[in-house]
Amino acid sequence: MPYLNTTEVDSALVNLSRAYPALCELIDLPEPSIEGVGCHAVRLGAGPAGSRDCVMLIGGVHAREWGSCEILVYFAADLLRACHTHSGLAYGGQSYSAAQVKTLLDDLEIVLFPLVNPDGRKYSQTVEPMWRKNRNPAYGNGEGDCVGVDINRNYDFLFDAATAFAPTAGVRVSTDPCDPQLYHGPGPFSEPETRNVRWLLDAYPRTRWFIDVHSFSEDMLYVWGDDQDQSTDPSMNFLNHTFDGVRGDAGDTQYREFIPKIDFDHEIELARDFRDGLQAVRGRKYTAKSAFDLYPTCGTSDDYAFGRHFVDPAKGKVLAYTIEWGTEFQPPWNEMENIIKDVSAGLVQFCVNAPSTVAA
Amino acid sequence: MSERENILHVRVTADDAETLRTLLREESLDIGGRPRGTTGPGNEMTIEAFVPRGKADRLAREGVSVDVLRDATETGRARQAEVGRGNRFADPQEVPYGLGEMLKDKGPGG
Ligand SMILES: [Zn+2]
Numbered sequence: 479m480p481y482l483n484t485t486e487v488d489s490a491l492v493n494l495s496r497a498y499p500a501l502c503e504l505i506d507l508p509e510p511s512i513e514g515v516g517c518h519a520v521r522l523g524a525g526p527a528g529s530r531d532c533v534m535l536i537g538g539v540h541a542r543e544w545g546s547c548e549i550l551v552y553f554a555a556d557l558l559r560a561c562h563t564h565s566g567l568a569y570g571g572q573s574y575s576a577a578q579v580k581t582l583l584d585d586l587e588i589v590l591f592p593l594v595n596p597d598g599r600k601y602s603q604t605v606e607p608m609w610r611k612n613r614n615p616a617y618g619n620g621e622g623d624c625v626g627v628d629i630n631r632n633y634d635f636l637f638d639a640a641t642a643f644a645p646t647a648g649v650r651v652s653t654d655p656c657d658p659q660l661y662h663g664p665g666p667f668s669e670p671e672t673r674n675v676r677w678l679l680d681a682y683p684r685t686r687w688f689i690d691v692h693s694f695s696e697d698m699l700y701v702w703g704d705d706q707d708q709s710t711d712p713s714m715n716f717l718n719h720t721f722d723g724v725r726g727d728a729g730d731t732q733y734r735e736f737i738p739k740i741d742f743d744h745e746i747e748l749a750r751d752f753r754d755g756l757q758a759v760r761g762r763k764y765t766a767k768s769a770f771d772l773y774p775t776c777g778t779s780d781d782y783a784f785g786r787h788f789v790d791p792a793k794g795k796v797l798a799y800t801i802e803w804g805t806e807f808q809p810p811w812n813e814m815e816n817i818i819k820d821v822s823a824g825l826v827q828f829c830v831n832a833p834s835t836v837a838a
Numbered sequence: 839m840s841e842r843e844n845i846l847h848v849r850v851t852a853d854d855a856e857t858l859r860t861l862l863r864e865e866s867l868d869i870g871g872r873p874r875g876t877t878g879p880g881n882e883m884t885i886e887a888f889v890p891r892g893k894a895d896r897l898a899r900e901g902v903s904v905d906v907l908r909d910a911t912e913t914g915r916a917r918q919a920e921v922g923r924g925n926r927f928a929d930p931q932e933v934p935y936g937l938g939e940m941l942k943d944k945g946p947g948g
Binding site for chain 2: 482485486489490496542544552553554559563565569573575576602603604606607608610650652658659660693694695728806807810815818822823
């Protein structure tokens with residue numbers, strides 16, 4: 479059972495929705511990829527659409543991080559099959575009861591968008607294995623590395639890094655269309671792949687948790703990614719231009735990104751739940767920590783998702799995460815299977831505990 | 839396209855965190871996802887990175903050493919053989935199964 483090609487990822491979602499019509503709904507994303515590939519997500523849950531708080535998971539954003547798609551497709555397949563057959567679920571040394579699985583799909587919606595960047599994945603799986611970006615030829619000369627945008631730098635969060643960050647911060651983003659990895663595009667949401675994710679967040683306003691599945695480093699990262707977290711000064715935040723030019727330096731107190739204490743506690747709590755659920759499978763020790771470490775990032779999905787309700791208080795609060803699974807982008811399939819079990823168990827644990835972070 | 843250099847997966851070791859940060863500022867290094875620097879021994883910081891073959895040697899400098907872990911492009915090409923051909927879900931009745939084990943509850947008190 480090797481890696482899924484791009485057609486297989488999509489067909490798997492279609493077939494899941496056919497096999498479990500009472501629990502799984504196919505979602506058409508509004509925009510095809512740059513190369514014209516239509517995209518699907520699925521919504522899992524026993525209730526009508528929009529009637530429950532929602533966990534949203536996306537994957538396949540970075541082309542070369544192949545296993546992210548399989549993680550999400552097989553996680554969905556496990557939940558659906560277990561719920562349908564009134565079974566519990568076991569992954570190595572970790573197990574969940576049939577009642578836990580049922581409660582999960584009764585009380586939550588889980589929206590999964592496993593392949594955000596189909597063109598990039600196809601290119602990585604058939605031509606250049608280390609490809610990361612999408613395949614948009616519009617901004618460079620359309621050849622070699624001068625193709626593509628890093629989808630996870632294309633969200634609207636401190637997009638203008640030169641203004642927002644300190645010159646010394648070393649923010650990991652590029653304005654050069656020929657940067658092989660980090661070109662952020664001509665403007666926020668310039669890419670259809672990024673706009674599809676934004677559309678999903680808008681279409682499921684009860685999304686309270688968001689997880690973007692990446693590789694690698696065996697981490698469960700919580701916000702923020704632009705600087706260290708702080709919960710004491712609400713005015714020190716990404717919307718406040720007073721702090722332009724000072725963000726992103728590690729270890730200083732000139733700027734740290736504000737996160738309310740209660741959100742910070744919840745972010746950490748669920749990141750640790752994920753880590754613990756995962757570790758019980760076969761002992762892999764992931765680290766639950768802030769996305770900001772050696773250097774800052776900007777334009778990423780997690781900061782955008784959590785930032786939405788600061789920009790527009792009418793929007794719901796979304797606790798946002800990035801998983802970095804594994805220790806290489808394309809492990810041998812045998813090892814990838816182990817990683818899929820690890821991460822699936824962590825995700826079930828996350829979903830089981832997620833409702834505890836919402837005020838009753 | 840065939841002229842593109844292979845990418846090496848390397849481990850970069852710097853004498854301390856500041857040396858590593860300086861290197862990261864000066865070189866547009868592909869450091870994968872968001873890998874962390876791991877510390878030790880002493881003040882040493884290491885980070886994994888992906889660099890074109892020709893650039894790997896040029897990274898090494900005062901306070902910075904580079905070890906090649908693998909040829910990532912070559913490894914990736916080998917992995918391409920592990921990608922499905924055709925469509926294993928072409929039949930609409932073919933239901934994907936995950937890798938979890940289905941547990942039958944033993945009933946109340948079981
Ligand atoms: Zn990634």
